Amino acid sequence: MYEPTKMSTPSTNLSFREKAGFSAGEFGGSGLWQMLMTYIGFFFTDVFGISAGVVAFMFLAVRIFDGVNDPIMGMLSDRTETRHGKFRPYILWAAIPFGIIALALFWAPDLSDIGKVIYGYTTYTLMMVIYTVVMIPYSALSGVMTSDPQDRTSLNTFRFFGAFVAALIAKTLYKPMVAFFGQGNDVIGNRWTLAIFAIITVICFLIAFRSTRERVKAPKSERQSILRDIAQLSKNGPWVIILILSLVSLIYICIKGGIQVFYFKYYVGGERDLFPLFIFLSSLSTILGVMTTTFWTKRFEKKNVLIASYALSSIFAGVFLFLRPDQVYLIFGFEILAALTMGPIMPILWSMMADAADYSEWKHGERATGLVFSASTMAFKMGVAIGGFISMGVLGLKGFVANQDQSPEVLGAMKQMVSVYPAAGGVICMIALTFYTLTNDRLKTIEEDLGGRRETAQAD
Secondary structure, X not given: OOOOOOOOOOOOOOOHHHHHHHHHHHXXXXXXHHHHHHHHHHHHHHHOOOOHHHHHHHHHHHHHHHHHHHHHHHHHHHOOOOOOOOOHHHHHHHHHHHHHHHHHHOOOOOOOHHHHHHHHHHHHHHHHHHHHHHHHHXXXXXXXXXXXXXXXXXXXXXXXXXXXXXXXXXXXXXXXXXXXXXXXXXXXXXXXXHHHHHHHHHHHHHHHHHHOOOOOOOOOOXXXXXXXXXXXXXXXXXXXXXXXXXXXXXXXXXXXXXXXXXXXXXXXXXXXXXXXXHHHHHHHHHHHHHHOHHHHHOOOOHHHHHHHHHHHHHHHHHHHHHOOOOOHHHHHHHHHHHHHHHOOHHHHHHHHHHHHHHHHHHHHOOOOHHHHHHHHHHHHHHHHHHHHHHHHHHHXXXXXXXXXXXXXXXXXXXXXXXXXXXXXXXXXXXXXXXXXXXXXXXXXXXXXXXXXXXXXXXHO
């Protein structure tokens, strides 16, 4: 067990106000993002009328394109210099375009079949690009608000508390709001629902911009070439492990998350009655899991907490393979357990990214926070792309047809994608974590060394 000691290195203990203000940005971004992850496949097939096979390839193509953009955005923000800092300005600049494009994505205009495909590709691509423009700098911001590893974990706990509260609200209220505003017309319902969430998102981004400050400064001797940035990152062993964890985690999270609405509608039945409650309890359980993160990381290594989270959530997800449609209480119960034990995963992964940026600065004498976070986010995006492609692609291959009774093959595939796939992904992540080397004691030594270097540089 790790007993924390007070670091002698100068660091900033962030106030509750600043942590809460920072989390507002994630609340805004994640509300729409979680709605996107959970419902966009369902929206495209069952509301807009695009076939599952076309949607599968759309997910793959657009999200791979979007993932490649992430390191570009990271390097751009690393080289940005304004009176507001490197990363905060993008939150301000992209807030309103983010809301407008999100509304356009769910607008569902009356078009021909080919027109729908073109419109879907265009708005989905724009959504991914604007998400990158605002969320890459926002993510990197957490690495420069404080240099204290424990304070970073606390900051990211606040962040993902906001994220999962947003997920709870968005995923739970989406279908009831569509039904309320649409009165049987899901197109109209989607437009009003997204308009409300878009306005909330813009306000949240502006709060995050006003509430935060950038404090950890890159050495003045920087700015090396882009190729050198990338070469140094590829030699950052801890970051490589985080890259693998990010990719695999998002693949199985997106497979499971994207298929759950189908699972309830076609396998469990009664989707309109049960699914909002299911999502509400799942999201609430994740929030409770997130809230325990700081408690666990103050007592154990981040790596060990992650291994335990992956192990337990994999076991609880795997049970779904054996559950029948009429075992509703068990379906709800094991989802609550799986979500609860998954709670600490994202806060710890994102705090590890800031640790990897410190490691890179310590090893090479140059800091590239934006690149570290953006390259990791690229892995998240690739995971979303692959996960979305797999979930919709498998449905298409098995013969899924929207709004009809499904064959045993389709129903069996749905069961596997909410059970076997996430369980296998968790096992892969556990294996990868055995190679992670940034222990708490090593991080303390690195931060003390970096603190001395920064003091010397300021004195000079």
